[in-house]
Amino acid sequence: MGDRRPVSVETDLQLITEVFCFPHQGQHVLYAPLRRKAMLVNSGAADLIARLWQGQRLSEQDLASPFVQTLREAGIVGGPGEEGSADVVRFQEQTAADYRPTELTLFLTTNCYQRCRYCYAEGGSRNKTMSFEVAKAAIDLVVQNVLSLGEERFSVGFHGGGEPTYCWELLVRCTRYAQKLAREHRLRLQLSTATGGVLLPSRARWLAENMSGGSSLSFDGLPDFQNAQRPIRGGFPSFDALHHTVKLWDAMGFSYGIRATITRESVRRQADMVSFVAAEFGTDKLHFEPLFACGRCRTSKMLAPDPEEFADYYIEAKERADQLGINLVYSGARTDELTDSYCGGGRARYLWVTHDGDVTACFEVLERDDPRSELFMMGKYDPQSRSFQFDLERLGALQVRRVQNLPSCADCIAKWHCAGDCMAKSALAGDLFDPTRMERCIINQKLTLHYVASLLGKEETDHDQESKAQLQACVA
Numbered sequence: 001m002g003d004r005r006p007v008s009v010e011t012d013l014q015l016i017t018e019v020f021c022f023p024h025q026g027q028h029v030l031y032a033p034l035r036r037k038a039m040l041v042n043s044g045a046a047d048l049i050a051r052l053w054q055g056q057r058l059s060e061q062d063l064a065s066p067f068v069q070t071l072r073e074a075g076i077v078g079g080p081g082e083e084g085s086a087d088v089v090r091f092q093e094q095t096a097a098d099y100r101p102t103e104l105t106l107f108l109t110t111n112c113y114q115r116c117r118y119c120y121a122e123g124g125s126r127n128k129t130m131s132f133e134v135a136k137a138a139i140d141l142v143v144q145n146v147l148s149l150g151e152e153r154f155s156v157g158f159h160g161g162g163e164p165t166y167c168w169e170l171l172v173r174c175t176r177y178a179q180k181l182a183r184e185h186r187l188r189l190q191l192s193t194a195t196g197g198v199l200l201p202s203r204a205r206w207l208a209e210n211m212s213g214g215s216s217l218s219f220d221g222l223p224d225f226q227n228a229q230r231p232i233r234g235g236f237p238s239f240d241a242l243h244h245t246v247k248l249w250d251a252m253g254f255s256y257g258i259r260a261t262i263t264r265e266s267v268r269r270q271a272d273m274v275s276f277v278a279a280e281f282g283t284d285k286l287h288f289e290p291l292f293a294c295g296r297c298r299t300s301k302m303l304a305p306d307p308e309e310f311a312d313y314y315i316e317a318k319e320r321a322d323q324l325g326i327n328l329v330y331s332g333a334r335t336d337e338l339t340d341s342y343c344g345g346g347r348a349r350y351l352w353v354t355h356d357g358d359v360t361a362c363f364e365v366l367e368r369d370d371p372r373s374e375l376f377m378m379g380k381y382d383p384q385s386r387s388f389q390f391d392l393e394r395l396g397a398l399q400v401r402r403v404q405n406l407p408s409c410a411d412c413i414a415k416w417h418c419a420g421d422c423m424a425k426s427a428l429a430g431d432l433f434d435p436t437r438m439e440r441c442i443i444n445q446k447l448t449l450h451y452v453a454s455l456l457g458k459e460e461t462d463h464d465q466e467s468k469a470q471l472q473a474c475v476a
Contacts, residue, residue, distance in 0.1 A: 013058060013068075016078045020413045021046050023356055024453050031034045032074075033338060035415045038455040041067075044425045051347075052077065053072045091340040094348050095398050096392035098146040103344075103350035104138055105157040106130065108170055109355055111268035113198045115239060116230045118261060118291055118301040120159025120219060122365050124233060129167045134357040134381045136172045143181050153188035154178075155213065159389070161355075161366045164193050165203060175210055188439040194218070197242035200233060204245045205252070214255035221260040221273030221288075229263065229302070238380060243280075257285030264291075267305035270317035277326040285341050286321065286328045288314060291444065292425050294448050307442040314443075315450055332418045332440050333447035346378065346398030351388075357381035359388060364424040398423075401432060408436045414448040 020031045028046035030039040047148035071077040108130050112123035136151035146154045154189050158164035158179045164171055175191060183191035219242055249256055258277060277286055280386045291304045314330060321328035344350040345361035353359055354366045359379030365372045379390035403409050403419040420437045429437040
């Protein structure tokens with residue numbers, strides 16, 4: 001039940017924030033995400049909320065109940081002038097004119113040591129590498145923006161449709177140049193990279209010494225899945241090489257997180273993956289994503305997991321992770337944060353540059369021959385002027401893609417956590433502005449419902465306990 005915020009005419013009382021109510025263990029859970037409130041209530045209380053949501057008359061007895069008083073104190077109901085006053089998050093509007101990025105990601109190459117069977121970019125199938133001229137211009141631009149904005153830090157990340165370390169000399173040269181500018185202008189610099197972990201020890205050590213922001217390591221959770229799904233070019237197993245990299249990083253105290261792709265074959269082993277990482281690796285950061293069929297899946301025939309099954313086994317894995325001190329996350333149910341946009345695509349502080357010098361708004365749209373490039377390519381490096389030219393009209397169109405502007409998300413309990421989910425996957429499914437075409441919605445809603453219900457079992461403050469007692473005693 002999503003909030004349309006009608007006013008109860010005779011009582012002048014209204015919902016002043018978005019409210020959802022759903023049955024749970026014979027009672028009902030009331031969830032106000034923008035207030036960070038979850039309450040267990042009985043059916044009478046749920047009925048009162050429904051009547052208020054529909055604009056029906058509330059009796060004097062209703063208005064005098066402890067429940068309504070608790071709702072007032074929680075910032076859930078109030079007078080017309082109170083609308084939105086207690087929301088814990090304010091989402092800033094952005095325009096294309098605000099685009100002055102200070103955080104850069106360079107997609108250095110399409111080449112790769114591995115041939116992952118599901119790679120969205122089909123890494124290694126093309127031979128393209130960014131020129132240092134493009135990389136230097138991008139680094140110069142973000143530094144100029146930092147200085148003009150009076151800020152003190154910038155970041156440079158290396159990612160790819162390929163393996164960033166494949167073009168090693170370029171990676172080192174970009175790193176050294178960014179470090180040089182940081183010293184000259186007395187700025188703080190954060191460097192980071194994504195990698196498949198198939199590295200020479202000397203290169204793994206260099207990354208640990210230079211990537212101050214850490215690394216995202218692609219590892220599919222267990223050795224057998226890693227070797228089968230992420231082989232080295234030629235079909236050779238990749239786990240041993242990755243494991244050597246990890247052991248070196250752990251010995252050096254390097255910060256890294258692990259990202260695993262969950263397939264139909266591996267979906268039921270998620271808890272085992274958590275246990276393996278906790279036992280073998282030094283990181284406490286673990287990220288699971290269900291396979292989204294695209295790219296090399298067309299030829300490998302790898303399949304996405306059933307969404308209900310992914311959610312069920314993810315919940316089991318999350319419980320295991322909590323027990324072992326592992327921070328397990330999935331991007332569509334980031335229930336510990338509130339946001340109106342799924343990612344930084346098109347946002348004012350991000351500049352993402354492809355190997356061809358294109359400016360993209362998505363990590364998954366890196367080529368002009370991708371049909372989605374008409375939506376996501378929002379600029380290009382111009383060698384004549386030695387500068388980047390931006391399509392501000394396209395940038396502005398992307399900035400409109402916020403969850404409050406997505407009608408299909410209006411009544412979804414997960415809306416302020418998944419924020420309409422991934423733009424590129426939504427576009428691939430058929431409609432940039434209708435993410436409900438994706439099966440990920442099933443996962444997002446189920447995990448959000450589970451999260452909200454689990455909040456009720458956690459330790460509460462005295463005020464929370466008092467409020468719950470009032471709620472459970474209200475409106476028989």
